[in-house]
Amino acid sequence: MVQLVDGDIKTREVLGWKGVHVLHFMGSSCSQKLRIFLDLKKIPWQSHPIDLPGYENMQPWFLGINPRGLVPVLVDNGAVHIESNDIIQYLEKKFPTPKLIPVGHENEVAALLKHEDDLHLDLRTLSFRFVFALPGPPKPAVALESYAANGTGTVGGAKDHEKDVQIEFWQRAAKEGFTEERARASARKFRDEFEKLDRTLATQPHLMGDDLSVLDIAWFIYEHRLTLAGYPFARLHPHVHAWAEKLRAMPEFAKEVGQLRHSPEQLEAVRRAQAGKTLEAVVGF
Numbered sequence: 001m002v003q004l005v006d007g008d009i010k011t012r013e014v015l016g017w018k019g020v021h022v023l024h025f026m027g028s029s030c031s032q033k034l035r036i037f038l039d040l041k042k043i044p045w046q047s048h049p050i051d052l053p054g055y056e057n058m059q060p061w062f063l064g065i066n067p068r069g070l071v072p073v074l075v076d077n078g079a080v081h082i083e084s085n086d087i088i089q090y091l092e093k094k095f096p097t098p099k100l101i102p103v104g105h106e107n108e109v110a111a112l113l114k115h116e117d118d119l120h121l122d123l124r125t126l127s128f129r130f131v132f133a134l135p136g137p138p139k140p141a142v143a144l145e146s147y148a149a150n151g152t153g154t155v156g157g158a159k160d161h162e163k164d165v166q167i168e169f170w171q172r173a174a175k176e177g178f179t180e181e182r183a184r185a186s187a188r189k190f191r192d193e194f195e196k197l198d199r200t201l202a203t204q205p206h207l208m209g210d211d212l213s214v215l216d217i218a219w220f221i222y223e224h225r226l227t228l229a230g231y232p233f234a235r236l237h238p239h240v241h242a243w244a245e246k247l248r249a250m251p252e253f254a255k256e257v258g259q260l261r262h263s264p265e266q267l268e269a270v271r272r273a274q275a276g277k278t279l280e281a282v283v284g285f
């Protein structure tokens with residue numbers, strides 16, 4: 001569990017926040033996952049939107065809360081929790097009903113969520129290449145300088161390297177873009193994962209068996225983003241497609257996935273970027 005310690009936190013005002021507060025961004029996949037979870041649990045929470053396209057997460061105030069500069073962040077009565085999957089597991093303990101992690105399977109679910117999180121940068125590569133398709137570097141040098149310079153740089157009191165991984169990702173993106181080679185490698189990883197999930201969903205309605213769990217939420221969010229990227233789920237993984245369609249129809253999910261709106265300029269950029277360069281064409285599925 002990643003709960004920050006006092007010395008990690010520079011933005012001291014959050015220590016006095018009462019109740020459940022979430023710092024998040026509308027179009028962020030990890031934030032979507034957490035918001036669906038909160039909604040299914042009916043946990044009341046106060047919203048603090050963080051403007052990722054405006055680089056607010058790379059400014060001193062936010063880095064003073066999460067030294068990694070990532071959303072979502074939970075502040076529960078002044079205790080700061082980071083990492084979406086850890087936040088979810090923490091809230092599951094605090095708000096046990098409805099159950100979204102089957103009893104007795106906590107460790108297994110933790111390992112499976114960790115595996116899901118390990119694919120996050122692959123999702124980001126495909127999102128930026130095929131969904132957001134920005135014309136220039138995703139993060140300007142000045143924002144990355146602020147990112148590097150601010151926050152304590154510690155998590156749990158120890159020097160943390162996650163921010164370096166993030167900065168390296170954005171610097172490489174600025175230098176070489178989101179290349180076909182990387183897109184292909186990332187898409188192949190997802191193809192392997194979704195092939196396994198498809199076999200599971202051929203024999204049971206949800207990923208952990210009969211009941212909906214946090215794993216369904218987590219993988220649904222990936223499925224949804226990749227669908228927006230043009231990943232051919234119906235053709236490659238029909239059981240995953242059918243499972244996702246059912247989830248998409250549930251109000252807690254529908255509310256979220258209807259929210260990823262693009263401006264006309266973004267849609268135009270996507271059309272330009274995808275002319276003859278769709279995910280299917282690039283990765284060869």
Ligand SMILES: N[C@@H](CCC(=O)N[C@@H](CS)C(=O)NCC(=O)O)C(=O)O
Pocket residue numbers: 028029030031052057069070071072082083084085117120
């Ligand atoms: N492992 C982290 C990943 C969080 C993450 O990468 N969040 C993204 C949004 S989905 C973010 O904050 N990106 C920062 C940016 O785009 O500048 C978690 O699960 O919370």
